[in-house]
Amino acid sequence: MIAPKRYGAVIVALAAVLLAALLLGVAVGAVWIPPVQVAKLLAWKLGLIRHPDVPRASEIILFQLRLPRVVLAALVGAALAVSGMVFQGLFRNPLADPAIIGVSSGAALGAIIVIVVAGADAMGGLGVPIAAFVGALLTALVVYRLARIGPVVHVATLLLAGVAMAALISSALSLLMSFSGEQIRNIYFWLLGGLSARGWSSITDVTPPILLGVVAAATMRHDMNLVVLGEERAAQLGVELERFKRRSIAVGALLAASAVSVAGVIGFVGLMTPHVLRLIVGADHRRLMPAVLLAGPTLLILADLAARTAIAPEELPVGAVTALLGGPFFLFLLRRQRPDARA
Amino acid sequence: MPGFLAALVLVATGCSGPANRPAERGSGSPAAAPASGAFPVTITDDDGIAVTMKSPPQRIVTFAPSNTEIVFALGLGARLVGVSGRFDDYPPAARKIDEIGGAGDFGVDPNIEKVVALQPDLMLAISGGEQWKDRLRELGIPVFTINATGFDDLVHDIRTVGRLTGATVAAEQLASKMQEQERTIVGDLSSEPRVTCFFEAFYPPLTTVGPDTFIADLLAKAGCDSVSASAKTDYPEWSVEDLVKENPSVYLVSSESGASPAAVAARPGFDAVDAVAHGDVVPVNSDLVSRPGPRVVLGLRALAEALHPDAFP
Numbered sequence: 001m002i003a004p005k006r007y008g009a010v011i012v013a014l015a016a017v018l019l020a021a022l023l024l025g026v027a028v029g030a031v032w033i034p035p036v037q038v039a040k041l042l043a044w045k046l047g048l049i050r051h052p053d054v055p056r057a058s059e060i061i062l063f064q065l066r067l068p069r070v071v072l073a074a075l076v077g078a079a080l081a082v083s084g085m086v087f088q089g090l091f092r093n094p095l096a097d098p099a100i101i102g103v104s105s106g107a108a109l110g111a112i113i114v115i116v117v118a119g120a121d122a123m124g125g126l127g128v129p130i131a132a133f134v135g136a137l138l139t140a141l142v143v144y145r146l147a148r149i150g151p152v153v154h155v156a157t158l159l160l161a162g163v164a165m166a167a168l169i170s171s172a173l174s175l176l177m178s179f180s181g182e183q184i185r186n187i188y189f190w191l192l193g194g195l196s197a198r199g200w201s202s203i204t205d206v207t208p209p210i211l212l213g214v215v216a217a218a219t220m221r222h223d224m225n226l227v228v229l230g231e232e233r234a235a236q237l238g239v240e241l242e243r244f245k246r247r248s249i250a251v252g253a254l255l256a257a258s259a260v261s262v263a264g265v266i267g268f269v270g271l272m273t274p275h276v277l278r279l280i281v282g283a284d285h286r287r288l289m290p291a292v293l294l295a296g297p298t299l300l301i302l303a304d305l306a307a308r309t310a311i312a313p314e315e316l317p318v319g320a321v322t323a324l325l326g327g328p329f330f331l332f333l334l335r336r337q338r339p340d341a342r343a
Numbered sequence: 344m345p346g347f348l349a350a351l352v353l354v355a356t357g358c359s360g361p362a363n364r365p366a367e368r369g370s371g372s373p374a375a376a377p378a379s380g381a382f383p384v385t386i387t388d389d390d391g392i393a394v395t396m397k398s399p400p401q402r403i404v405t406f407a408p409s410n411t412e413i414v415f416a417l418g419l420g421a422r423l424v425g426v427s428g429r430f431d432d433y434p435p436a437a438r439k440i441d442e443i444g445g446a447g448d449f450g451v452d453p454n455i456e457k458v459v460a461l462q463p464d465l466m467l468a469i470s471g472g473e474q475w476k477d478r479l480r481e482l483g484i485p486v487f488t489i490n491a492t493g494f495d496d497l498v499h500d501i502r503t504v505g506r507l508t509g510a511t512v513a514a515e516q517l518a519s520k521m522q523e524q525e526r527t528i529v530g531d532l533s534s535e536p537r538v539t540c541f542f543e544a545f546y547p548p549l550t551t552v553g554p555d556t557f558i559a560d561l562l563a564k565a566g567c568d569s570v571s572a573s574a575k576t577d578y579p580e581w582s583v584e585d586l587v588k589e590n591p592s593v594y595l596v597s598s599e600s601g602a603s604p605a606a607v608a609a610r611p612g613f614d615a616v617d618a619v620a621h622g623d624v625v626p627v628n629s630d631l632v633s634r635p636g637p638r639v640v641l642g643l644r645a646l647a648e649a650l651h652p653d654a655f656p
Contacts, residue, residue: 314576
């Protein structure tokens with residue numbers, strides 16, 4: 001654990017990096033907009049200056065395409081990172097992640113079933129996110145039931161059940177892809193993940209559930225600390241274990257499903273962010289959560305920036321970028337950590 | 344199967360793209376003999392495989408709706424004993440023929456057992472699927488691959504299929520008729536200025552066509568300077584920012600994408616594109632432009648009309 005003073009510095013640094021990532025994400029894209037134009041447009045939007053004399057295309061690109069995309073990346077990054085933190089805390093295992101325990105693919109499966117059966121606009125557009133949440137929750141519950149032996153859920157069986165469930169869902173998805181015909185590309189998009197093609201409406205749709213999930217996670221951070229010490233000790237210290245586990249699963253599923261419903265399956269953000277920050281600020285969730293909330297958005301904003309500029313004007317799927325960045329980095333961390341088995 | 348979908352699957356299964364295209368194609372001399380062809384005939388296909396037909400094939404299996412259309416157009420529909428699947432929907436008689444597709448990891452490979460059971464003496468395929476092609480050859484079924492890279496290449500391919508099947512006269516008639524129709528359309532456009540256009544293959548994510556695709560060749564012939572002409576891949580995801588910047592004057596939506604002009608206009612940022620703001624969003628029947636078959640002249644005509652409405656009163 002680090003000293004409070006140093007923790008403060010870490011948080012300030014993380015906030016500064018997030019701010020820099022936000023500005024960079026807005027300033028840089030497939031189309032070059034001179035920074036002066038960007039600054040003028042932002043200042044105008046903030047009510048500081050009168051409408052500047054800039055090309056209309058620049059204004060549209062900035063406010064209708066780039067800014068919502070960066071904001072959505074921040075929201076999805078936060079949701080995935082906090083979801084990962086909740087699951088890692090619950091399972092007391094740094095490898096727990098919405099994708100690894102099958103929750104993200106469960107959400108994608110739910111969404112894809114609705115898309116294939118009823119179309120993307122089912123129930124006035126509510127069908128897909130609701131199906132994603134149902135898929136995530138059902139997956140988490142099935143995993144929970146499978147892993148539950150007697151009155152308690154053992155972490156090892158839970159993780160095993162999660163891996164088995166993820167495999168089952170992925171074969172169900174392959175099957176759906178075989179039968180889906182022209183929808184195959186749509187499914188492909190959900191599986192690879194992407195933040196393109198989303199506007200402000202996606203942000204207003206997804207903000208309430210993410211906010212709800214983050215607030216709920218924040219109220220649980222004390223219990224999470226106690227559970228980290230061991231289930232038995234947590235119970236002795238007054239944590240209602242089963243209730244805590246159910247709530248963790250619901251919150252983790254809600255956050256993962258919210259992310260999946262607007263961006264598809266994006267891996268490694270929920271795995272890496274809490275894991276890396278635990279190494280820096282320690283395992284106390286009261287300190288960990290603010291750091292995770294700042295770093296998750298940063299990571300996804302930068303990954304998406306790479307996705308949309310690396311081979312511009314063509315784009316890469318952001319899920320491929322996070323896997324590309326996250327995979328080797330994660331392996332490196334695992335390796336570095338081996339000698340002293342902390343975390 | 345729709346063109347870009349096939350390409351997606353080919354990419355996903357790690358099969359050959361245009362990079363693997365043999366540089367040299369068709370070994371034989373141009374079909375000089377208008378008679379019912381000379382057999383035995385040996386022709387090298389677009390995979391670089393030499394295929395020999397001892398006599399005109401009597402039981403043909405096609406793997407790709409475009410090949411099915413070619414076989415029917417050559418008057419060989421009665422000899423067709425198997426087609427790829429439910430996308431083989433033209434001419435309507437094709438629907439009644441046994442389907443051999445739907446196998447493999449993505450459900451896009453032929454079912455080897457079914458093919459063998461049909462006892463074909465020729466299978467007409469498109470690029471990709473080296474593994475199952477090898478397997479079928481081992482089982483004694485000749486597989487001939489055609490991969491039309493553009494209109495002229497398609498016409499060449501049709502003549503090649505004519506030689507391979509003994510339908511040289513029908514092939515020559517069809518090929519000349521298509522060339523004549525193409526020349527008429529291109530001629531009608533000779534005095535028209537070229538227009539910038541964008542072809543939407545799919546959304547979301549915004550997906551278009553690269554310069555090496557068959558569709559790109561039709562677009563160029565129809566007088567379009569495509570926004571995605573610089574693309575390095577065949578079916579790239581495209582930046583909406585770049586679309587707004589390039590500001591095409593005609594926006595073409597494939598029927599595979601299926602988006603209505605109103606749906607296109609409702610997307611974030613799209614109203615900044617002139618084509619969208621002026622209502623120049625035109626649906627395109629993908630079957631006519633993405634299937635390298637006899638009907639592409641209709642697709643070319645539709646594209647030309649969409650891009651130059653004034654030239655076709």
